Amino acid sequence: MTPEGFVRADAIICTVPTPLVAAMIPDLPEEWKARYESIVNMGICCLVFKLKRSVSPHFWVNISEPDISTPGIIEFSQLRPVGGDTVVYVPYYMPNDNIKFTWTDEELLNESFGYLQRLNPQLTRDDIIAQHVSRLRHAQPVCEPGFAAKIPPIQTPIRGLQVADTCFYYPEDRGISESVRTGRQMAEHLSKG
Structure with a gap:
């Protein structure tokens, strides 16, 4: 239809x-x-940042810190330049009943930007050009x-x-x-x- x-x-x-x-x-x-x-399936909260500066010299950075809720970051602009800006994807894979799935966009963005700052302490809020959150309940099969x-x-x-x-x-x-x-x-x- x-x-x-x-x-x-x-x-x-x-x-x-x-x-x-x-x-x-x-x-x-x-x-x-x-x-x-x-x-x-488990869900995902997909966060995308457009930044004035790079987070890392790498396209893909795996993270296995017990106090970081994301498995890593993907800096797409390290794979393919996108007009001088930096585009970073931060995935939050989680069960749909995880409390963070109900967090506001602002809460997720603040936490994940803090992670980006841990990877690159030179990042400041002034480096954020744009940011966006999307959610998907059926992101990956268990x-x-x-x-x-x-x-x-x-x-x-x-x-x-x-x-x-x-x-x-x-x-x-x-x-x-x-x-x-x-x-x-x-x-x-x-x-x-």
Whole structure:
């Protein structure tokens, strides 16, 4: 369904997070719905800073300090220049019931900017050009033992309907090469059907 109405299609590729699939596709068999609903995801708060100065000379910095709530920072402008400014991404992966998921944008931005200042003590609030917070409840699957058996086939029992999100990359983690591989597999299957 689109704002203009229904669109007829020979094939549909659904890439929404698997926990949302069962409610979106009521014609799926109950056992398929149960498999999608059994996949647990953790959430993420994505913070992006546009700064006047660099935080680090590196594109990716892993952090494993017990008092820092983020696994690292990604300074995109170290990978590809973006007009002289610095663009830094700070991910907060967490269960959706973690108290920080309910924090205000300001609380998250203040805490994470403090982390950036720990990495580069020369940073000041005057270095902030812009900042933004986004939240996603289904950011990454929780891959417990036996996870592979939970994942349904990409091709559903509904002819022409394929479903896959990043949990289908298992045992690989989410990445561009896994996205390309999965996309190719889906396209090959459609071309055979």
